[in-house]
Amino acid sequence: GAGVSQSPSNKVTEKGKDVELRCDPISGHTALYWYRQSLGQGLEFLIYFQGNSAPDKSGLPSDRFSAERTGGSVSTLTIQRTQQEDSAVYLCASSLYGPPGNTIYFGEGSWLTVV
């Protein structure tokens, strides 16, 4: 595709349920990022994948959050035992190579609502 694709675009889930959010980066992009966007918190870095290197997980808020990237392409962000404070837009982004100097392209996001 022409851009970063994310699914689902909207997800409503009950508190305590697990959710999976998917990201298809731009073809050929080696770097992939997950961010969380919420009112008052801005853009919060979650995790970063670069090629075959170990991911930078320093932004994951708790052990309920995990992400994997299979085959260097598609990534899945999993939130276990969702809480209401997990409600946010989850943004995926990719770049051709890792930083510095490379433009990061964002997807449209997955809007998660935990009720």
Place this chain on the structure above:
Amino acid sequence: AQRVTQPEKLLSVFKGAPVELKCNYSYSGSPELFWYVQYSRQRLQLLLRHISRESIKGFTADLNKGETSFHLKKPFAQEEDSAMYYCGGMDTGRRALTFGSGTRLQVQP
């Protein structure tokens, strides 16, 4: 620790007025800094980066190491500039781009 700080959540100006969106950073060494913009119902996109020293849509931003700032400026605001603006950056050796909390710019007619 917050590495990029945007002190204003909302900035409201009239069309034609100058605009300055503030951004301060706490990276060490020679950081790389960016401004990203999100227009209504659109994706977040790169506006400009300091290493390019370019002007995009009339906006400029200069890295001031003495003040550790990277403020975004435009001499004459337009209504279509209304959007959410995020300052982002990374320090030497850090692999991920981190952002400030964002500033919403409202340009009134």
